[in-house]
Amino acid sequence: MGDLTVQLEQQIQHAYATKTPLKIRGGNTKASLGRETSGEAMDMADHSGVISYSATELVVRARAGTKISLLNDLLAEQHQRLPFEPPSFAGEATIGGTVAANQTGASRPWFGGVKDSLLGLGLINGYGEVMQFGGQVMKNVAGFDVTRLQCGAMGSLGLITDVSIKVLPEFKAGHTLTFDMTIEAALEAMLKWANLSLPITGMSHFKGLLYVRLQGGAGGVASASTFLGGEKLASKAAEIFWQAIREGSFLQPRHDQTLWRWSGASDTLANTVPNTSLINWAGAERWVLTEALDTPLEGLVQYQGGDRLAEVYGAISAPQQALQQRIKHAFDPHGILNAGRLYAWM
Amino acid sequence: MNSLLNASNKPPHEGVIDVSTFVSALQKILPVGAVILSKEGQRPFECDGLTVYQQLPLVTAMPETVDQVQAILRLSHLHGLPLVPRGAGTGLCAGAMPHAEGLLLVLTKLNQIVHVNHKTCTATVQPGVRNLALTEAVAPFGLYYAPDPSSQIACTIGGNVAENSGGVHCLKYGLTVNNLLQVTMVTIEGEIMTLGGAGLDEPGMDLLSLMVGSEGLLGVVVEAKVKLLPRAPRVQVLVAAYDTVTAAGDAVAALIGQGIIPAGLEMMDHLAISAAEDFVKVGYPTDAQALLICELDGTDAEVEEQLLLVCECFKQHGAHHIRIAKDAAEAAALWQGRKAAFPAVGRISPDYYCMDGTIPRSQVGYVLTRISELSQFYGLRVANVFHAGDGNLHPLILFDASIDGELEQAELLGGDILTLCVDVGGTITGEHGVGLEKMPQMPYQFGDAELAQFRRLKAAFDSEELLNPGKAIPTLKYCQEYRSLQHG
Numbered sequence A: 001m002g003d004l005t006v007q008l009e010q011q012i013q014h015a016y017a018t019k020t021p022l023k024i025r026g027g028n029t030k031a032s033l034g035r036e037t038s039g040e041a042m043d044m045a046d047h048s049g050v051i052s053y054s055a056t057e058l059v060v061r062a063r064a065g066t067k068i069s070l071l072n073d074l075l076a077e078q079h080q081r082l083p084f085e086p087p088s089f090a091g092e093a094t095i096g097g098t099v100a101a102n103q104t105g106a107s108r109p110w111f112g113g114v115k116d117s118l119l120g121l122g123l124i125n126g127y128g129e130v131m132q133f134g135g136q137v138m139k140n141v142a143g144f145d146v147t148r149l150q151c152g153a154m155g156s157l158g159l160i161t162d163v164s165i166k167v168l169p170e171f172k173a174g175h176t177l178t179f180d181m182t183i184e185a186a187l188e189a190m191l192k193w194a195n196l197s198l199p200i201t202g203m204s205h206f207k208g209l210l211y212v213r214l215q216g217g218a219g220g221v222a223s224a225s226t227f228l229g230g231e232k233l234a235s236k237a238a239e240i241f242w243q244a245i246r247e248g249s250f251l252q253p254r255h256d257q258t259l260w261r262w263s264g265a266s267d268t269l270a271n272t273v274p275n276t277s278l279i280n281w282a283g284a285e286r287w288v289l290t291e292a293l294d295t296p297l298e299g300l301v302q303y304q305g306g307d308r309l310a311e312v313y314g315a316i317s318a319p320q321q322a323l324q325q326r327i328k329h330a331f332d333p334h335g336i337l338n339a340g341r342l343y344a345w346m
Numbered sequence B: 001m002n003s004l005l006n007a008s009n010k011p012p013h014e015g016v017i018d019v020s021t022f023v024s025a026l027q028k029i030l031p032v033g034a035v036i037l038s039k040e041g042q043r044p045f046e047c048d049g050l051t052v053y054q055q056l057p058l059v060t061a062m063p064e065t066v067d068q069v070q071a072i073l074r075l076s077h078l079h080g081l082p083l084v085p086r087g088a089g090t091g092l093c094a095g096a097m098p099h100a101e102g103l104l105l106v107l108t109k110l111n112q113i114v115h116v117n118h119k120t121c122t123a124t125v126q127p128g129v130r131n132l133a134l135t136e137a138v139a140p141f142g143l144y145y146a147p148d149p150s151s152q153i154a155c156t157i158g159g160n161v162a163e164n165s166g167g168v169h170c171l172k173y174g175l176t177v178n179n180l181l182q183v184t185m186v187t188i189e190g191e192i193m194t195l196g197g198a199g200l201d202e203p204g205m206d207l208l209s210l211m212v213g214s215e216g217l218l219g220v221v222v223e224a225k226v227k228l229l230p231r232a233p234r235v236q237v238l239v240a241a242y243d244t245v246t247a248a249g250d251a252v253a254a255l256i257g258q259g260i261i262p263a264g265l266e267m268m269d270h271l272a273i274s275a276a277e278d279f280v281k282v283g284y285p286t287d288a289q290a291l292l293i294c295e296l297d298g299t300d301a302e303v304e305e306q307l308l309l310v311c312e313c314f315k316q317h318g319a320h321h322i323r324i325a326k327d328a329a330e331a332a333a334l335w336q337g338r339k340a341a342f343p344a345v346g347r348i349s350p351d352y353y354c355m356d357g358t359i360p361r362s363q364v365g366y367v368l369t370r371i372s373e374l375s376q377f378y379g380l381r382v383a384n385v386f387h388a389g390d391g392n393l394h395p396l397i398l399f400d401a402s403i404d405g406e407l408e409q410a411e412l413l414g415g416d417i418l419t420l421c422v423d424v425g426g427t428i429t430g431e432h433g434v435g436l437e438k439m440p441q442m443p444y445q446f447g448d449a450e451l452a453q454f455r456r457l458k459a460a461f462d463s464e465e466l467l468n469p470g471k472a473i474p475t476l477k478y479c480q481e482y483r484s485l486q487h488g
Helices: A005-018 A068-077 A095-100 A183-194 A218-228 A235-247 A318-331 B003-007 B019-029 B039-045 B066-079 B131-141 B157-163 B207-211 B245-257 B270-280 B300-316 B328-339 B341-348 B361-378 B406-423 B439-445 B448-461 B476-487
Strands: A022-025 A040-043 A050-054 A059-063 A118-124 A130-134 A159-166 A173-180 A200-206 A209-216 A257-263 A278-280 A285-291 A301-305 B059-061 B083-086 B103-106 B113-117 B122-125 B180-186 B192-196 B220-227 B234-242 B264-269 B290-298 B321-324 B351-354 B382-387 B392-399
Touching (some): A005 A118, A130 B448, A173 A235, A209 A218, A218 B300, A318 B448, B019 B059, B039 B103, B066 B083, B066 B220, B113 B131, B131 B157, B157 B220, B180 B207, B192 B207, B234 B245, B234 B300, B234 B328, B245 B264, B264 B270, B270 B290, B270 B328, B270 B382, B290 B328, B300 B321, B341 B382, B361 B382, B361 B406, B392 B406
Parallel strands (some): A022 A040, B059 B103, B083 B103
Antiparallel strands (some): A118 A159, B180 B220, B234 B290, B264 B290, B264 B382
């Protein structure tokens, strides 16, 4: 644990000079995401530690290798939380990897994703230049938003060295309701309830049950609960359910299976995404688990499993592909940072 | 205004551009009347909301369709003519100031609300749709569009995307970037590109967020899909008066630190309170040194719970007067004073200059004290109105442009306030953008590596620097001159 910025900077400068591909790794919990790549290991786990945390400012700044589990514990001491509820993958996931892979939990539709809480970050580009973008304040529109651009970039535009994140207070009360519903009925119910101003922080459908999580002040939660009806889930069972949703543990593909992710409008009909196994984000995210397939499911991301040398994120238009290649070049002219992790052509 | 700025304001193809060929080609793309060449016709477009920066463009185009926008961009690209996009021109950083040798692309005629989906709480709009017009259009569904800049009656969604506009409710509901799902943009080559999607998180780098706040330097947005929010069943407004700005600042920090995030939390200092009260007469306590305006929203139960906590916290930190709005009319009146603060200050001074720094909340007391010292040093009054909940200051510098040198003094004072914001860990702009105005402070906030990265990113979209050139991102030459002046 400590500040390894100088070593990281030197490693990238050397890789730039020698055009050596680098493979960035934090807690090594996301190796199954993105495309399979090779390269010299760039280990971030030891570049860790909280740089600053001010509970009254609602901002925490930590080095990229800092574990999500550590941040969760630190924030909990002050009755605060990460708004985007990222998975901690058995305590090993790091905040840098979470930002790079854009990992968000069940509260996404109501409390936003990684980008909505991300205030700033440190980045070393493919030239080996150490840079800072954004900051620790809530509103900042100076310069291009290089900070949020990194969300989902899978480390292909730079090595994230530290991140500043807006945090929120813990909920004072909460519980989960369940409803015995088909996928079709659940989609309809979720659409209806999302339209009301209710303290909902999660709506998922799994194995014939719709789970609705209410969180907020005790009075607000109680009145919403009465309004919605349903069965109240025991608090331990609710905790286990939402943890499984967050950690993705309901749908772990076996070696001969593929997990597909669909993302779209929440009013999309059930039969548009056949064989849905799990619905999250009030219908805006759906998961399909299949046996190994010869042809990819159209419009879905090959999230885990299957051929990891394929274009797992699908195809994009030719002009946008060319633009993304120019952006990649603007950050990493020799293509040394996680080359090919996002797309074969990047 | 600033001698450094002129150097960067040159088109790359200078001397090569065949203006008459360009104009006749433009006239073939657009209907009669949509190409404006006369000085009189273009005069209304010579500046945005920051009126001290003025410049007539070579030509103004007002397209009505996306096809026309594409054709105009292709034409500009072909001829190497600079192009400045513009919405309603309510921006406050001279970001939409025209280019002397370029085309001004006015997008207000693309003003259709394409689709409202009340089930998914989303709307697809053209860039010229006014912010408030969208909220009014979706009101029958019990929905609204959350970002609400002070200019919401006039400003356009396209402009909001370009500047990443906020407003008084962004403390709880976020800025434009947090309320956007997808944009369709046209590149300088005239290619249509869709960024983001109908879902919440698309795979890959977040190009959508990059476009937001890019101040017209990367592309022209021709359609946006935005999130709408359900109206809260109950909205409660209250105001609290304090004897010192520091006490009010502490109350804000304590409230947020306790975990209460109001829908809006604004602060006004004594000069702003007096000016607003004189103007709108809503019953603000004019003896107060600071006033907090707080809005809570949610269900009845949620609001009741929060209201108790807020009142307790405000009292604990020395509020000597708390007024809770009894009904919607009183709530509107309490807001009216805040919303009218800028024109109210306009009544007590011939001119004012609005700044836009953001600072950590804990620094509010210190920064306001420093601003007061700077105000005395320059001999110019400063009224402070700001989004206290998120630390976004809007100091209004009062001056008289008819007095020789006073505008320059106001600018110097403004510059000092912005660098002060950076010094305490903040930023030179929270929501107004850099534009032309804050170019001098960009090298203060960013190092050379970051600025070079911005320029390479710009080049990835627009290698010939035709889109809104000379704004937002200083050139290498500009930065070198800035650094040599600092060290000279």
